[in-house]
Amino acid sequence: MNLTREEFRVMIYCDYKKELSQQQCLESLQKTLGDSCVSRTAVYFWHAEFSRGRNPFEDEPPAGRRRSVVSPGNIEAVRQLVNVDPPITYQEIRDILRIGSAATQSILHDYLGLKK
Numbered sequence: 001m002n003l004t005r006e007e008f009r010v011m012i013y014c015d016y017k018k019e020l021s022q023q024q025c026l027e028s029l030q031k032t033l034g035d036s037c038v039s040r041t042a043v044y045f046w047h048a049e050f051s052r053g054r055n056p057f058e059d060e061p062p063a064g065r066r067r068s069v070v071s072p073g074n075i076e077a078v079r080q081l082v083n084v085d086p087p088i089t090y091q092e093i094r095d096i097l098r099i100g101s102a103a104t105q106s107i108l109h110d111y112l113g114l115k116k
Contacts, residue, residue, distance in 0.1 A: 008038045009046055009057040016050045069103040070111070078107045082114065 003011075008029075015025035026043045077097055081088055093104050108114045 003033075003036070005038075005059070006057045008042070012038075012043055012046045013050055013055075013057070016047055022047045069099045070106055074099060074103070075107050075111050078104070079112055082108075082112070 011029060011032075012025055015028055020028065022044045025047055026037075026040055029037045029043065074097060078093060081093055081096065085092075090101060090104050090108075093099075093108075094101060097104075
């Protein structure tokens with residue numbers, strides 16, 4: 001049986017609402033699901049989250065910086081910079097567009113297919 005993470009969380013939540021302890025919840029899941037059960041750490045974590053008042057079962061979006069700066073707008077901006085000034089350096093592109101070196105390299109090599 002292949003359950004999603006959200007489905008496992010719903011099962012843990014049901015056991016939490018039945019006022020089972022973390023250990024009882026883990027044993028219940030292991031008895032029901034066998035080898036396809038989530039880890040002890042996951043059960044204890046979500047049990048604690050529900051006791052703190054967390055109800056959504058989905059993952060929260062990650063905090064901090066956006067995952068990718070490689071956007072169609074940045075790809076086009078790099079393309080224009082390279083067309084205007086072919087010997088432009090990585091550092092100049094990073095400074096002009098205020099993007100990181102990994103994003104600059106990815107755009108140049110992966111998206112624009114440019115070499116040295």
